Amino acid sequence: MNPQWTSANFLQESQGVLSGFSGWILANSDLLTIVDFLNAWGLVLIGLGLIFGFLFKPAAIAGSVLVFIYYLSVPPLTGYEYTLPSDGSNLVINRTLIEAVALFGLALFPTNKVFGLDYFIYSRQKGTFQYDRK
Amino acid sequence: MTENNNNTNKRDSGKGQSSPDNTGQISSKGISRRSVLKAFAGIPVAGIFGYEWFRKINYDNDKKDRIARELGLDKMEFPVQDYGKEAIRDTLRIGIVGFGQRAEQLAAGLGFMHPDEVKRRESNNTLINWLEQEDLHVAITGICDVFDLHAERGLAIANNSIRHRASKLPAKRYRTYQDMLADNNIDAVIISTPDHHHSFMAVEAVKAGKHVYLEKSIAHTEEELNELYRVVKDSHITFQLGHQITQSTVFKQAKEIIDKNVLGKITLIETTSNRNTAEGAWIRHLDSNGNPKPGDEKSIDWERWLGSAPYVPFTIDRFYNWTKWFAYDTGLIGQLFTHEFDAVNQLLRIGIPHSASSSGGIYYWKDNREIPDSLHCVFEYPHKDLTLLYSGNLASGRNRGRVFMGHDASMELGSNIKITVDRDSTQYEKGIASGLIDTESPMITFNPGAGQIDAVTSASGKYYADRGLTNTVINGKQIDVTHLHLREWLDCIRENKIPSANIEVAYEEGIACLMAHRSYLEKRQVFWDEVNRKIV
Numbered sequence: 001m002n003p004q005w006t007s008a009n010f011l012q013e014s015q016g017v018l019s020g021f022s023g024w025i026l027a028n029s030d031l032l033t034i035v036d037f038l039n040a041w042g043l044v045l046i047g048l049g050l051i052f053g054f055l056f057k058p059a060a061i062a063g064s065v066l067v068f069i070y071y072l073s074v075p076p077l078t079g080y081e082y083t084l085p086s087d088g089s090n091l092v093i094n095r096t097l098i099e100a101v102a103l104f105g106l107a108l109f110p111t112n113k114v115f116g117l118d119y120f121i122y123s124r125q126k127g128t129f130q131y132d133r134k
Numbered sequence: 135m136t137e138n139n140n141n142t143n144k145r146d147s148g149k150g151q152s153s154p155d156n157t158g159q160i161s162s163k164g165i166s167r168r169s170v171l172k173a174f175a176g177i178p179v180a181g182i183f184g185y186e187w188f189r190k191i192n193y194d195n196d197k198k199d200r201i202a203r204e205l206g207l208d209k210m211e212f213p214v215q216d217y218g219k220e221a222i223r224d225t226l227r228i229g230i231v232g233f234g235q236r237a238e239q240l241a242a243g244l245g246f247m248h249p250d251e252v253k254r255r256e257s258n259n260t261l262i263n264w265l266e267q268e269d270l271h272v273a274i275t276g277i278c279d280v281f282d283l284h285a286e287r288g289l290a291i292a293n294n295s296i297r298h299r300a301s302k303l304p305a306k307r308y309r310t311y312q313d314m315l316a317d318n319n320i321d322a323v324i325i326s327t328p329d330h331h332h333s334f335m336a337v338e339a340v341k342a343g344k345h346v347y348l349e350k351s352i353a354h355t356e357e358e359l360n361e362l363y364r365v366v367k368d369s370h371i372t373f374q375l376g377h378q379i380t381q382s383t384v385f386k387q388a389k390e391i392i393d394k395n396v397l398g399k400i401t402l403i404e405t406t407s408n409r410n411t412a413e414g415a416w417i418r419h420l421d422s423n424g425n426p427k428p429g430d431e432k433s434i435d436w437e438r439w440l441g442s443a444p445y446v447p448f449t450i451d452r453f454y455n456w457t458k459w460f461a462y463d464t465g466l467i468g469q470l471f472t473h474e475f476d477a478v479n480q481l482l483r484i485g486i487p488h489s490a491s492s493s494g495g496i497y498y499w500k501d502n503r504e505i506p507d508s509l510h511c512v513f514e515y516p517h518k519d520l521t522l523l524y525s526g527n528l529a530s531g532r533n534r535g536r537v538f539m540g541h542d543a544s545m546e547l548g549s550n551i552k553i554t555v556d557r558d559s560t561q562y563e564k565g566i567a568s569g570l571i572d573t574e575s576p577m578i579t580f581n582p583g584a585g586q587i588d589a590v591t592s593a594s595g596k597y598y599a600d601r602g603l604t605n606t607v608i609n610g611k612q613i614d615v616t617h618l619h620l621r622e623w624l625d626c627i628r629e630n631k632i633p634s635a636n637i638e639v640a641y642e643e644g645i646a647c648l649m650a651h652r653s654y655l656e657k658r659q660v661f662w663d664e665v666n667r668k669i670v
Contacts, residue, residue, distance in 0.1 A: 027258075027259055028259065029259075029262075048180075051176045051179050051180050051183070052176035052177075052180065053173075053175065053176055054176075114172060115172050115173070115175045115176075116172075116173060116175060116176055117173050117174070117176070119169060119172060119173040120173060123169075
């Protein structure tokens, strides 16, 4: 959508366990380009997967891991101050963490066997199309 | 998202239950309609999302267009950069007089770097930008410095042809600048000595027929400045004063913004420089471990360094920190205000002020210095209905920026451009009343990397614009502005054109600086006598 977008500004903010990792990405402009590309398209694919229920489980797990990395990059802990505006005043738990946990929880439910395009994959694997009949 | 999924599917399954299962609804492949509906449950969600996304894109674009139209920026043109077009050219042979810290930056701008510096930049990943710099087709063939160590370092830099196909020519050390000027193997000279040598060295260089790139400030006295002006005007050489910041791409856009009258009538321009370090206050004789930097009377030709300045015994303090004394420099005026004046003069061509008054003092760095560490100058331009303010401070790092204040909007010009509409503007009265224009935060930013004017609509966009977190970029490459300024000078030499920091603007700047300096020394307002062309 916006070709000028870059994760650099976000990574600059990083504190805590992943700050070294973020700094390493920032110091290497080729790597930053790759990270930007993977992040943007990863998000698009995960989003499409979740909406259409296509490869739902891998999409939910990948989304959960990705969002958890966002959380670890800028954790809302005492003493960590960020210049980027945040929504609400959070301590330890914020929206990003909840989203990561929720996605992981969704991956545990077999919703994809009932709804979404995974039905076709699932039923093919079972060698039958009669799954939804009781 | 999940909730939506559930809703849609409840409805679907409800429908499925009302009709008998498995009867007449199994497709040829044996999939029931209900299963298919369930499988495609994501489609309505995606549909709603897609529709809203489409609407948002349209809304954002429309709002940006309307703001740009309202501010008259929709018809703005962006010149195509000709940077990076390689052409075959003759090699110009350059001599550098005075090879200190600034000369190393200039040499890097020309494409020459010390092997140690190359290694340092390699290890912190900043070498690549320099390697991508355009080849200027020059060779540094002469180095002149009174300090053996600096001269030797200069030779090492000039002979390091890591990125230069062109530079096969050996560099030679000259004991005096006169020897260098007398040598026919030098086409052009860069003068980067302490300021008290600038004008008479430049005069002699011009007389010797060399093209001159002279670091600011241009002249130490009015007589010297007049002499240099006359000599350059009577010659055919290309003269460029060393002011690199206006080479930044944002300045070209700022000029267009001003020409399009986006700001309305400008009556006040505020320029500032703030620093808060010993290095910034020109205390530079110690290395990072606190030991004195190298140099003594054996390795430095002290009398030649002093030149026409009154004799004082050699000290390492004076050699490295010469900016602190009036005999060699005018302090904040010569080192920092010069850039500010050039920035404003390149945009508005304000010329020589009618009057100048300065005040200030030594309030923080109470060492042996003569120059003030807090200095404030007011320049009046009654014929242009304009005041130019300069305020410099060496004991506070607060960034006050450079602001052009007009009746309709103000423009802050730094590494990017931020325009904030004035709440009492008449030109934008309607837009403000309708809520289209927000007067609380910058409405328009120009990011040189994006190559386009952008109306700020998102909160995070506003945030970044406010902080000026942008880079100067040409064709996606980060380019050193000093390199661009040297490139312009060399292009003008080859094509016999007049560069941006030519002798006319350099003269105007020189007079404005000398007026401010005299005002500070004499503690009175000084005036420019336009008829007799002298400071009174």
